[in-house]
Amino acid sequence: MSILLNKDTTFIVQGITGREAVNLTKECLDYGSKIVGGVTPGRKGREVHGVPVFDTVEQAVENHGSQIDGSIVTVPPGFTKDAVIEAIANGIELIVVVTERIPRGDVAEMVEFADLKSARIIGPNCLGLIVPEVCKMGGIGGPAKDAAKSYKPGVVGVMSRSGGMTTEISSSLTAAGLGVSTAVSIGGDAIIGSTYAELMPYFEADEETKAIVIYSEPGGRMEAQLADWQAENNSRLPIVAFMAGKFMDDESMKGMTFGHAGTIVEGKEDSATEKIKRLEAAGITGVERIDEIPDAVKERIGS
Amino acid sequence: MIFYEYEARKIVELAGIPVTKYGFCQTPEEARKIAEEIGGPTVIKSQVLTGGRMKAGGVKFADTPDEAAQHAEEILKLEINGHMPVGVLVDPKAEVKQEYYASVVWDGTAKRPLMLFSDMGGIDIEQVAEEHPDHVGRGHISNLLPVGDYEAKQVIAATGVTGSQLNRATPILAKLARLFRENDMVLAEINPLAELTDGTFVALDAHMEMEGEAEGRQKKLLRKELGIAEDDTRDSYVPSEFEKNVKEIDAADHRGVIQGKDHGFEGNLGLVIGAGGGSLTLTDAVRSQGGKPANYSEIGGNPSVAKACGLAKEVLKKDGVEKIAVMMSIVSNTRVDIVARGVIKACLELGKDPGETIAIFRIPGAWEDEGNKILDYYGVEYCDRSVSLWDAAGRAVAKIQGEA
Numbered sequence: 001m002s003i004l005l006n007k008d009t010t011f012i013v014q015g016i017t018g019r020e021a022v023n024l025t026k027e028c029l030d031y032g033s034k035i036v037g038g039v040t041p042g043r044k045g046r047e048v049h050g051v052p053v054f055d056t057v058e059q060a061v062e063n064h065g066s067q068i069d070g071s072i073v074t075v076p077p078g079f080t081k082d083a084v085i086e087a088i089a090n091g092i093e094l095i096v097v098v099t100e101r102i103p104r105g106d107v108a109e110m111v112e113f114a115d116l117k118s119a120r121i122i123g124p125n126c127l128g129l130i131v132p133e134v135c136k137m138g139g140i141g142g143p144a145k146d147a148a149k150s151y152k153p154g155v156v157g158v159m160s161r162s163g164g165m166t167t168e169i170s171s172s173l174t175a176a177g178l179g180v181s182t183a184v185s186i187g188g189d190a191i192i193g194s195t196y197a198e199l200m201p202y203f204e205a206d207e208e209t210k211a212i213v214i215y216s217e218p219g220g221r222m223e224a225q226l227a228d229w230q231a232e233n234n235s236r237l238p239i240v241a242f243m244a245g246k247f248m249d250d251e252s253m254k255g256m257t258f259g260h261a262g263t264i265v266e267g268k269e270d271s272a273t274e275k276i277k278r279l280e281a282a283g284i285t286g287v288e289r290i291d292e293i294p295d296a297v298k299e300r301i302g303s
Numbered sequence: 304m305i306f307y308e309y310e311a312r313k314i315v316e317l318a319g320i321p322v323t324k325y326g327f328c329q330t331p332e333e334a335r336k337i338a339e340e341i342g343g344p345t346v347i348k349s350q351v352l353t354g355g356r357m358k359a360g361g362v363k364f365a366d367t368p369d370e371a372a373q374h375a376e377e378i379l380k381l382e383i384n385g386h387m388p389v390g391v392l393v394d395p396k397a398e399v400k401q402e403y404y405a406s407v408v409w410d411g412t413a414k415r416p417l418m419l420f421s422d423m424g425g426i427d428i429e430q431v432a433e434e435h436p437d438h439v440g441r442g443h444i445s446n447l448l449p450v451g452d453y454e455a456k457q458v459i460a461a462t463g464v465t466g467s468q469l470n471r472a473t474p475i476l477a478k479l480a481r482l483f484r485e486n487d488m489v490l491a492e493i494n495p496l497a498e499l500t501d502g503t504f505v506a507l508d509a510h511m512e513m514e515g516e517a518e519g520r521q522k523k524l525l526r527k528e529l530g531i532a533e534d535d536t537r538d539s540y541v542p543s544e545f546e547k548n549v550k551e552i553d554a555a556d557h558r559g560v561i562q563g564k565d566h567g568f569e570g571n572l573g574l575v576i577g578a579g580g581g582s583l584t585l586t587d588a589v590r591s592q593g594g595k596p597a598n599y600s601e602i603g604g605n606p607s608v609a610k611a612c613g614l615a616k617e618v619l620k621k622d623g624v625e626k627i628a629v630m631m632s633i634v635s636n637t638r639v640d641i642v643a644r645g646v647i648k649a650c651l652e653l654g655k656d657p658g659e660t661i662a663i664f665r666i667p668g669a670w671e672d673e674g675n676k677i678l679d680y681y682g683v684e685y686c687d688r689s690v691s692l693w694d695a696a697g698r699a700v701a702k703i704q705g706e707a
């Protein structure tokens with residue numbers, strides 16, 4: 001029925017009193033998500049859309065009376081690492097990091113800490129994840145009424161390095177009658193908490209999910225990792241991949257960053273063309289055009 | 304931020320890694336003085352942020368201080384790959400017994416820094432890795448735990464290096480790994496790491512690159528130790544007029560983000576597009592359908608009317624631009640009506656008819672009905688989410704080619 005989130009998932013918002021966080025809190029609450037607290041140091045006692053604000057994650061957990069499942073972290077880059085580690089140290093196992101422009105060393109540090117504590121980080125520089133009509137954790141899909149237009153429950157798991165394209169693709173899957181089981185905006189940075197391959201076992205274990213769609217970009221080796229995973233695990237799930245940024249393969253674009261921090265072609269392996277080749281060699285269907293995704297999925301699942 | 308060699312050597316030195324008694328200078332006279340102090344044959348090296356110095360004549364050997372001054376004079380005037388040097392480095396000519404390679408880089412898949420070491424230094428490490436894989440040692444380090452000397456030792460020993468060479472190289476690689484982490488580097492490389500005839504090890508050349516996002520917290524190193532000015536962006540990339548103007552418009556107003564690039568684009572269809580992933584997808588879609596983009600751009604985070612207008616105007620002012628296509632993936636934060644107002648304002652202020660100039664407007668999402676009304680009034684073709692990014696791009700291309 002879904003991965004990582006369900007109807008009972010509880011979470012907090014760290015940095016809840018910030019402008020973007022206030023909006024995001026409202027969007028999630030409207031969608032039916034269970035936000036059980038917020039944290040902004042020095043703002044204890046306030047409320048944001050009825051959600052109580054605390055100084056520490058520890059206080060939020062104490063107030064809730066039992067373990068809290070997740071946290072959305074949207075604090076300035078210099079404070080993000082500590083906030084994420086604070087959440088994990090207080091027993092939270094799913095962290096969505098919205099913040100952009102976090103130095104790689106900090107990201108790597110919090111990911112390594114999460115690994116030690118069996119916690120999972122989504123992001124940074126992402127919009128979070130959504131289980132249609134069940135729970136939305138992050139700004140993904142926008143206000144509840146807009147999210148409802150783009151996301152209907154269904155059979156496709158979506159993973160995307162671009163937050164906006166997560167919704168664009170999901171909307172086309174919804175319009176085609178396929179719907180979405182869970183959509184995850186995994187983040188556009190060079191180092192992220194959860195890559196495609198690292199999320200595949202969750203989708204594999206989710207009976208509702210019948211196919212996977214990934215949105216990808218030049219830069220990094222995440223697609224190679226997915227191709228390896230697919231080859232090694234004999235997965236039941238067909239994968240359809242769309243690769244943006246082919247124009248970056250031009251020699252004149254070498255070393256330039258477009259779109260996201262992680263999107264840069266430095267070597268041959270980073271290029272869109274090379275990535276498509278690798279994915280297809282692993283049995284993953286590459287589509288040339290964004291609008292071909294729904295049909296490619298239908299073909300792969302035989303519906 | 305990429306560092307010049309003389310800065311990279313200083314960083315290495317600060318980390319306690321031995322270097323030669325080098326000097327950085329900006330005049331032939333200073334070069335002579337440094338060569339006199341060194342008191343022997345020297346190497347004069349151009350300080351530029353580009354490769355291929357040796358081939359271009361930016362590295363020369365001198366036997367006397369006079370010769371050093373003469374070489375410095377020539378090298379200081381020598382442009383390499385479009386870059387003028389900021390100075391020269393005067394280095395004693397080392398008596399090298401063997402060259403090694405040591406570096407630390409990010410491994411994005413493992414999410415950890417990766418130490419690399421080779422006993423075949425001085426040449427391209429990728430070539431060594433391909434042709435002599437047994438001569439390259441690798442090892443990840445933790446982001447949480449202190450880097451142990453033993454970790455560096457293992458990496459070096461894996462290449463077959465033993466004896467006093469192993470014991471001398473070990474602390475150097477370990478220190479390089481520590482400085483990589485402490486200074487937020489994305490690349491820390493010593494190549495060649497030289498074993499001199501007396502058995503000592505020195506870093507003969509170093510390449511360092513710091514992550515842009517971390518510069519704010521590395522002020523002590525950047526300003527105090529290296530004396531790099533706050534406004535020294537040292538972009539080896541020279542931005543175009545369009546890129547500079549868009550950057551200025553973006554900086555003038557904190558609401559939303561616009562970015563524009565036109566390096567390598569020379570077409571007639573201006574792109575006012577977003578967001579990150581949408582822009583990549585749309586640029587491909589325009590090109591794949593025979594269109595010629597005049598630029599690349601990104602709109603995101605709900606920009607003001609002024610910002611959207613500013614971007615559209617800059618695109619329209621570019622030479623050869625006949626029409627603009629305004630397209631984004633479904634927006635949830637950016638408001639459709641605000642972007643619509645902005646691009647229409649840009650057309651009107653430049654004395655152009657929005658209905659003619661805007662080939663297509665495809666931004667579905669927040670406030671789309673309001674946006675639609677405005678666009679309708681000015682006769683601009685508007686598409687909602689039922690028109691894919693591919694088809695929207697195709698319609699724009701068809702219009703500019705006079706087929707629609």
